Amino acid sequence: MKTVLIVDDAAFMRLSIRKMLEKNGYEVVGEAENGLVAVEKYMELQPDIVTMDITMKDMNGLEALKAIMERDKKANIIMVSAMGQEAMVKDAVLSGAKGFIVKPFRKRPLSRPWRNSKVW
Amino acid sequence: MLDLFLYETNELIDGLEEILLKTENTGFSEDDINEVFRSMHTIKGSSGMMGLDSISNLTHAAEDFFAFIRDNPNVEIDGGEVTDLILRVVDFIKHELNAMRNEDYEQGDARYLVEEIKEYTESVKEGKKQKTFKVHIYFDEGAQMENIRAFGVLNTIENMADIVSTEPMDLDDEKSTEEIQANGFIFIIKSDADENKIKSILQDTMFLKSLQVTEVEKTSRKRKVNIDTTIISDSARNFVSVEVGKLDTLLDIVGELVIAESMLGRTDLGDEYEKAYNNLQRMTDELQNIVMSIRMVPVSGIFHKMQRVVRDLARKIGKDIDLVIKGEQTEVDKKIIDNLSEPLIHIIRNAVDHGIEDANERKTKGKDASGAILLEAYNEGGEVVIAVFDDGRGLDRNRIVEKALSLGLISTPDIPDNEVFNLITHPGFSTTENVTELSGRGVGMDVVYQEIKKAGGKLAIESRKDQGTAIIMRFPLTLAIIDGVSVSVGSEMYIIPALNVLEIFTMKDASLMVSGGRRMIRLRDELYPLVFLGEVFETKGYETDIYKSQLCLVNNDRGQICICVDRVLNKSKIVVKPIPEYLLTEFPLLKGFSACTIMGDGNIRLILDVNAFT
Numbered sequence: 001m002k003t004v005l006i007v008d009d010a011a012f013m014r015l016s017i018r019k020m021l022e023k024n025g026y027e028v029v030g031e032a033e034n035g036l037v038a039v040e041k042y043m044e045l046q047p048d049i050v051t052m053d054i055t056m057k058d059m060n061g062l063e064a065l066k067a068i069m070e071r072d073k074k075a076n077i078i079m080v081s082a083m084g085q086e087a088m089v090k091d092a093v094l095s096g097a098k099g100f101i102v103k104p105f106r107k108r109p110l111s112r113p114w115r116n117s118k119v120w
Numbered sequence: 121m122l123d124l125f126l127y128e129t130n131e132l133i134d135g136l137e138e139i140l141l142k143t144e145n146t147g148f149s150e151d152d153i154n155e156v157f158r159s160m161h162t163i164k165g166s167s168g169m170m171g172l173d174s175i176s177n178l179t180h181a182a183e184d185f186f187a188f189i190r191d192n193p194n195v196e197i198d199g200g201e202v203t204d205l206i207l208r209v210v211d212f213i214k215h216e217l218n219a220m221r222n223e224d225y226e227q228g229d230a231r232y233l234v235e236e237i238k239e240y241t242e243s244v245k246e247g248k249k250q251k252t253f254k255v256h257i258y259f260d261e262g263a264q265m266e267n268i269r270a271f272g273v274l275n276t277i278e279n280m281a282d283i284v285s286t287e288p289m290d291l292d293d294e295k296s297t298e299e300i301q302a303n304g305f306i307f308i309i310k311s312d313a314d315e316n317k318i319k320s321i322l323q324d325t326m327f328l329k330s331l332q333v334t335e336v337e338k339t340s341r342k343r344k345v346n347i348d349t350t351i352i353s354d355s356a357r358n359f360v361s362v363e364v365g366k367l368d369t370l371l372d373i374v375g376e377l378v379i380a381e382s383m384l385g386r387t388d389l390g391d392e393y394e395k396a397y398n399n400l401q402r403m404t405d406e407l408q409n410i411v412m413s414i415r416m417v418p419v420s421g422i423f424h425k426m427q428r429v430v431r432d433l434a435r436k437i438g439k440d441i442d443l444v445i446k447g448e449q450t451e452v453d454k455k456i457i458d459n460l461s462e463p464l465i466h467i468i469r470n471a472v473d474h475g476i477e478d479a480n481e482r483k484t485k486g487k488d489a490s491g492a493i494l495l496e497a498y499n500e501g502g503e504v505v506i507a508v509f510d511d512g513r514g515l516d517r518n519r520i521v522e523k524a525l526s527l528g529l530i531s532t533p534d535i536p537d538n539e540v541f542n543l544i545t546h547p548g549f550s551t552t553e554n555v556t557e558l559s560g561r562g563v564g565m566d567v568v569y570q571e572i573k574k575a576g577g578k579l580a581i582e583s584r585k586d587q588g589t590a591i592i593m594r595f596p597l598t599l600a601i602i603d604g605v606s607v608s609v610g611s612e613m614y615i616i617p618a619l620n621v622l623e624i625f626t627m628k629d630a631s632l633m634v635s636g637g638r639r640m641i642r643l644r645d646e647l648y649p650l651v652f653l654g655e656v657f658e659t660k661g662y663e664t665d666i667y668k669s670q671l672c673l674v675n676n677d678r679g680q681i682c683i684c685v686d687r688v689l690n691k692s693k694i695v696v697k698p699i700p701e702y703l704l705t706e707f708p709l710l711k712g713f714s715a716c717t718i719m720g721d722g723n724i725r726l727i728l729d730v731n732a733f734t
Contacts, residue, residue: 098326
């Protein structure tokens with residue numbers, strides 16, 4: 001079972017992402033409410049996948065992504081973006097994010113996004 | 121000095137472009153390589169003399185490359201790649217040549233391109249071989265921000281492949297999102313990796329619904345298009361190259377004119393006066409003909425440019441299209457040629473972009489996978505016809521009618537095909553919702569129509585569903601001197617261009633009737649709207665009795681009309697002069713005239729604008 005670290009400053013979002021992931025057969029091994037904690041937890045838990053919110057206090061998602069990529073080039077980080085954050089997402093992709101999902105999630109949000117992949 | 125450099129370099133560049141486009145199809149022959157090498161060498165030399173380092177360095181690098189393939193005839197090269205690269209050299213030089221005319225000209229930076237050529241030369245030396253792939257991706261429905269996803273895909277593949285083109289082209293444009301949702305994301309790459317390697321890397325893309333990677337084989341080349349070298353590039357615009365034979369004839373005529381003049385100067389001429397006068401008249405006719413013929417340039421130069429337009433766009437959107445050129449030696453007045461380029465590019469782009477279907481669609485229709493565009497010029501009845509035919513999907517009659525109804529251009533869907541197709545020349549008319557960048561947005565055939573009209577031409581559109589579309593333009597042979605029919609109306613005399621006059625008759629052969637509140641002339645069972653010229657122009661003392669007048673059947677943009685005048689006088693050659701702008705604002709009635717001319721007796725006569733009447 002793939003392990004996931006959820007990074008989001010809103011507890012509600014963390015909970016809904018957790019529910020969706022668990023329903024689809026992922027194991028959520030940790031949660032972080034900002035970028036600083038995320039980097040720390042990533043190093044500690046070494047999860048297979050990270051879902052990374054973009055707008056957060058104390059190190060935003062983009063900075064956290066860069067910090068993690070610097071420490072682990074193979075990290076699989078997925079950005080969680082809101083509509084209208086195209087420029088940030090683009091920056092994230094250039095900095096090594098493996099993909100992104102857009103909230104609010106439409107139907108079947110996290111069920112099949114990486115079905116063909118060996119990584120996921 | 122600069123002029124000569126520009127002229128000569130432009131000629132070389134045009135020649136180069138022509139060879140490159142030809143060889144892309146046929147491969148480089150030994151002669152081609154030598155020719156390209158020589159051209160590069162010459163440009164290198166003369167630009168060096170002019171102190172133009174960037175052009176000089178660039179051509180030096182290109183020269184080295186061609187020297188290598190000349191000396192190593194067995195080395196394998198991809199004609200398409202070489203053409204791409206060297207065309208960029210050509211474009212750079214063209215751009216520089218144009219910019220040089222400006223006083224604040226500064227040399228462009230060619231270092232990047234120079235590096236690329238050097239790298240390419242190295243890779244050819246090492247014998248590396250890249251393959252071309254077409255990738256077609258669909259994302260899951262509801263994946264959102266598809267344009268950024270596409271951007272991510274390109275970012276993933278970038279370090280193992282060169283991205284040649286993408287469709288949609290501009291991922292920063294939010295409209296591309298909808299396009300990707302509808303048609304998927306297509307891109308062409310060059311890579312030395314194989315199909316499976318590319319697939320396995322793209323497989324990891326999130327929300328990937330389907331992925332298709334196909335190797336693009338080098339397109340088979342069936343037809344070869346030969347075009348003779350001619351002038352015309354933007355910075356050489358004000359030059360005309362003249363056949364030496366024509367200059368010789370010109371000199372001969374001037375010589376004879378001098379003799380004729382001295383003959384007429386004699387006082388004891390007597391009976392011989394008429395002979396001398398006739399002689400002079402013959403000379404002026406010949407002089408006029410030869411000067412006109414010098415103004416005439418073959419359309420080959422501008423046709424040749426279209427080769428490039430088709431090639432670039434077709435490659436960009438991954439279509440295989442052959443441009444066939446016919447009648448490129450047909451000559452047109454220089455002034456018309458100068459105005460023809462823009463509309464022609466527009467028409468050709470439309471054909472490539474919207475007219476011709478992609479290979480799959482063509483196959484299902486049972487057509488040849490590669491599309492064909494025919495660009496043709498020929499003379500017909502004192503006019504030059506320039507026509508663009510494509511074998512694509514044809515215009516969608518129903519959609520045009522629908523749009524025209526919604527715009528209120530027509531009131532009933534029940535109108536003949538040719539009128540339907542002409543509707544697309546109406547300002548703001550465009551049925552294509554997904555207009556691609558190259559074909560322009562929202563502006564289309566109306567601009568083409570205006571430009572052609574400005575150049576003195578006419579436009580007709582024919583189309584058949586799934587068989588293709590033909591855009592046919594007609595231009596007068598020359599704009600400066602035309603045949604005119606002089607007519608008298610009351611105290612005035614006007615001129616109608618002879619080209620427009622179909623027939624001259626009297627009421628003996630016709631009858632007058634009223635239809636829809638309008639006076640019509642019935643001639644051989646056809647009805648034509650009647651225009652009383654004296655009435656329209658409020659001319660003093662015109663003949664009000666139509667049964668004592670004469671009538672001219674005249675054709676114009678919209679059809680045929682009958683113009684009623686007092687008398688038709690004669691037909692003669694007239695020199696067309698524009699009506700001064702300030703007069704047009706002063707006298708609104710002048711809007712019925714297109715130009716004026718000065719007659720032999722010194723009087724000014726106005727030339728009727730037949731399109732001003734309905």
